[in-house]
Amino acid sequence: MGDSGDFDVNASLKAYLDDPQSIPTPEANPTLLDCENDADAFTPGLTNSVLNPIAEAIGETPEAVLQAAHLDSLQFLLKCAPTIP
Numbered sequence: 001m002g003d004s005g006d007f008d009v010n011a012s013l014k015a016y017l018d019d020p021q022s023i024p025t026p027e028a029n030p031t032l033l034d035c036e037n038d039a040d041a042f043t044p045g046l047t048n049s050v051l052n053p054i055a056e057a058i059g060e061t062p063e064a065v066l067q068a069a070h071l072d073s074l075q076f077l078l079k080c081a082p083t084i085p
Contacts, residue, residue: 020079028076
């Protein structure tokens with residue numbers, strides 16, 4: 001199935017609450033990494049192009065969510081999501 005990511009929900013939640021940008025996501029989709037510092041680059045088309053293959057993989061095999069690239073891409077999108085004060 002590929003490289004399995006190491007995910008600890010408690011540690012991730014604590015890191016997200018402390019500083020979302022501190023969460024390492026080295027295996028995230030390269031397209032996401034290219035626009036990390038450009039909020040205008042996060043278009044619905046970009047987000048869909050990253051999420052659709054992940055959704056398809058998880059639809060075929062639910063364990064696919066644990067693949068490092070999928071897990072990091074999802075965490076990357078979450079840490080870059082706008083927050084409401």
